[in-house]
Amino acid sequence: MGQLDVDVVVVGAGIAGLSAARTLVAAGRDVVVLEARDRVGGRVLNIEIGGQANELGGQWVAPYQTCVLAYLRELGIQLFPSFRDGSHVYVGADGVARRYDGHDAPLGDVSDAAYAVAESALDAMAKELDPEAPWEHPRAREWDSITFEAWLQNEVPDALARDLLRAWVAGGFMTKPAHTFSLLQGLWVIAGAGGVYELFEPEQCLAYRIAGGSQLLPLRLAEDLGERVIVDAPVRGIRWSEAGVEVDAGHVRAAGRQAIVAIPPNLTVGIRFEPALPGWRLRLEQALSQGVVIKVLAVYDHPFWREDGLSGQGFAPGQLVREVYDNSPPSGEPGVLVTFLAGENAEAALRLDPAARRAAVLDGFASYVGDEAREATDYIELDWSAEEWTRGAYAATFGVGGLTRFGADLRRPIGPIHWACTDIAGVGHMHMEGAIRSGEAAAAAVLALL
Numbered sequence: 001m002g003q004l005d006v007d008v009v010v011v012g013a014g015i016a017g018l019s020a021a022r023t024l025v026a027a028g029r030d031v032v033v034l035e036a037r038d039r040v041g042g043r044v045l046n047i048e049i050g051g052q053a054n055e056l057g058g059q060w061v062a063p064y065q066t067c068v069l070a071y072l073r074e075l076g077i078q079l080f081p082s083f084r085d086g087s088h089v090y091v092g093a094d095g096v097a098r099r100y101d102g103h104d105a106p107l108g109d110v111s112d113a114a115y116a117v118a119e120s121a122l123d124a125m126a127k128e129l130d131p132e133a134p135w136e137h138p139r140a141r142e143w144d145s146i147t148f149e150a151w152l153q154n155e156v157p158d159a160l161a162r163d164l165l166r167a168w169v170a171g172g173f174m175t176k177p178a179h180t181f182s183l184l185q186g187l188w189v190i191a192g193a194g195g196v197y198e199l200f201e202p203e204q205c206l207a208y209r210i211a212g213g214s215q216l217l218p219l220r221l222a223e224d225l226g227e228r229v230i231v232d233a234p235v236r237g238i239r240w241s242e243a244g245v246e247v248d249a250g251h252v253r254a255a256g257r258q259a260i261v262a263i264p265p266n267l268t269v270g271i272r273f274e275p276a277l278p279g280w281r282l283r284l285e286q287a288l289s290q291g292v293v294i295k296v297l298a299v300y301d302h303p304f305w306r307e308d309g310l311s312g313q314g315f316a317p318g319q320l321v322r323e324v325y326d327n328s329p330p331s332g333e334p335g336v337l338v339t340f341l342a343g344e345n346a347e348a349a350l351r352l353d354p355a356a357r358r359a360a361v362l363d364g365f366a367s368y369v370g371d372e373a374r375e376a377t378d379y380i381e382l383d384w385s386a387e388e389w390t391r392g393a394y395a396a397t398f399g400v401g402g403l404t405r406f407g408a409d410l411r412r413p414i415g416p417i418h419w420a421c422t423d424i425a426g427v428g429h430m431h432m433e434g435a436i437r438s439g440e441a442a443a444a445a446v447l448a449l450l
């Protein structure tokens, strides 16, 4: 293939890159999207189970995700409510499984009260932040100087309440140990969703799934873009000047007046920029790292837990399998349970050989829904940190102090090079919503310059 000449070269066909390209094409611009993998979608990936779509990457859509909802409507993609009927299960430190209904796991009166106070403290701080610029808050430096763990130890007098909040923020979103990131970084993901209700409550953050699987969203976006999207095209080099870019993706070369690099910022070190990017950007990239998460799906002939009055949803902050949900297709057959081994739990699980890990995870499922969980007909796992073109998930985040040192530069363009991806998004930070918003924002910035 010779050199393509376009207005804008987009690097990466995840939701951010595709959203950027869609916006540019709608404005009448020539675009090419270069994607390293042999597929589009990045951190969103369908898998077929029993002839029906399921997911190994991002999947749930929350009501606050208004851009995702609008795209799905425009693309004619249906949603269905996640299955959550029946009782949920909480497994406490004593290993006893307790059924409960409604929002709150039964921690006991003292822990419940401590949890409620701490949760509203987090909510209040998060709501003070501008999700687009949390580093600008008057107390940003103070909140960025202490670890999330230190905040828990200082402010939450109850161990169980601390365990649950640590499980949500460190395990559920940051996918890193709570002593490795700051209170401010933890607050950013809460602010990006609009508050703890939107982010922590399963009926909000896990409200809907996408019929046909979440990868349908990027697949349809790519379908509309047609030949403008080129897969198997890992970008290895970008020569740039104020006049434009020349992008080297092996068998494809593209020249553009502007570029949008829509890949997680921890991956841009794999691209040789000529001239080299400025020092501030190289330091920023070194200060970021991805969390680690393994998504696991276990398959059963039918969702047997439903016959026992269980929703399939459960939490156990002290266990390897810290969370479980019913991930069966809308037809209800086959039954599918899903969990996410994240942060320290993922690191521990990855030290086990695959058979031992499978046994440990199925034991974990059994602690919520009974022994039948050990008889899975299929067991599927994906360690996102072993994916060359992602290297972790859910997002790249800073260590203590990083957000206030480097946050303001996260989206700062360099000559004709602009940045997009959920990792640098404000609203919808770390989620599909952030990917769309970040892609559209980069496209708008580029359009203003063309």
Ligand SMILES: Cc1cc2nc3c(=O)[nH]c(=O)nc-3n(C[C@H](O)[C@H](O)[C@H](O)COP(=O)(O)OP(=O)(O)OC[C@H]3O[C@@H](n4cnc5c(N)ncnc54)[C@H](O)[C@@H]3O)c2cc1C
Pocket (backbone or CB within 6 Å): 011, 012, 013, 014, 015, 016, 017, 034, 035, 036, 037, 040, 041, 042, 043, 044, 056, 057, 058, 059, 060, 061, 233, 234, 235, 236, 262, 263, 264, 267, 270, 271, 293, 294, 295, 384, 389, 390, 393, 394, 420, 421, 422, 423, 430, 431, 432, 433, 434, 435
């Ligand atoms: C297990 C898991 C569960 C999740 N759960 C949810 C959820 O329930 N709800 C939700 O909203 N979000 C969820 N997310 C997050 C969501 O999937 C991401 O926020 C979103 O998909 C990120 O999109 P993106 O375009 O910003 O980045 P990516 O999807 O990472 O896209 C970047 C693209 O760039 C490509 N690329 C990288 N380097 C190069 C290169 N050098 N040259 C060319 N191409 C390159 C990659 O292959 C990739 O396709 C989850 C993610 C994971 C992994």
